Amino acid sequence: MKAIAVDDEPMALEVVRSHASKVPFLELKAEFTNAFQALEYLQKENIDLIFLDIKMPDISGIEFFNSLRKKPLLIFTTAYTEHAVTSFEMDAIDYLLKPFSLARFLQACNKAYELYNFRNTTETNDHLYIKTGYEQVKVMYDEILFMEATGNYITFVLADKKILARSTFAEAIHWLPPQKFVRVHRSYVVAAGKINKVERHQVTIGPHKVPVSEAYQQQLQMMLR
Numbered sequence: 001m002k003a004i005a006v007d008d009e010p011m012a013l014e015v016v017r018s019h020a021s022k023v024p025f026l027e028l029k030a031e032f033t034n035a036f037q038a039l040e041y042l043q044k045e046n047i048d049l050i051f052l053d054i055k056m057p058d059i060s061g062i063e064f065f066n067s068l069r070k071k072p073l074l075i076f077t078t079a080y081t082e083h084a085v086t087s088f089e090m091d092a093i094d095y096l097l098k099p100f101s102l103a104r105f106l107q108a109c110n111k112a113y114e115l116y117n118f119r120n121t122t123e124t125n126d127h128l129y130i131k132t133g134y135e136q137v138k139v140m141y142d143e144i145l146f147m148e149a150t151g152n153y154i155t156f157v158l159a160d161k162k163i164l165a166r167s168t169f170a171e172a173i174h175w176l177p178p179q180k181f182v183r184v185h186r187s188y189v190v191a192a193g194k195i196n197k198v199e200r201h202q203v204t205i206g207p208h209k210v211p212v213s214e215a216y217q218q219q220l221q222m223m224l225r
Contacts, residue, residue: 007053019105146190182223
């Protein structure tokens with residue numbers, strides 16, 4: 001799994017470098033104290049994972065990540081707690097508070113590696129299995145119109161039925177191939193190819209109106225280009 005680290009503090013990058021060298025499935029390809037140099041690098045190279053600081057000069061880590069059209073897996077590394085909710089709304093794998101131990105770093109990397117392997121599998125598959133109650137239901141990706149989160153439950157809305165699964169939204173969003181689905185709201189992911197109409201604050205998919213929040217409008221427009 002190829003990664004980069006972006007942090008304006010050289011000492012913080014040194015910690016990530018040291019920890020990463022001990023993780024056998026992780027290759028830290030580059031480190032940046034300048035976020036714009038990292039952006040330039042990402043335009044040329046394919047990276048699977050970013051370790052990203054939040055508070056940096058000129059551009060925040062949140063703004064940096066939202067500007068990316070192709071989004072790698074994300075682990076925030078920060079000294080501040082107040083952005084934790086935002087980070088999970090951005091589907092970050094983890095939120096590491098400085099100073100973090102090797103054990104905590106490895107825990108985050110393991111989570112990222114599991115999702116990395118799952119994503120690579122979904123690229124060659126056309127379906128997933130959804131656990132609902134005591135059953136595993138096979139669902140084709142092309143059948144899914146959108147996914148809605150309510151507490152610790154996820155509803156997969158298909159053209160002819162709905163399937164309820166017990167899962168957090170942060171987990172479930174990684175079940176879907178990112179090249180086909182886009183997040184439009186803190187509680188909704190839609191199939192981009194199923195959208196019939198786009199309005200300022202909602203999209204229409206068949207008979208359904210799905211809300212679009214301002215935070216995800218740019219991401220939606222980039223997906224539809």
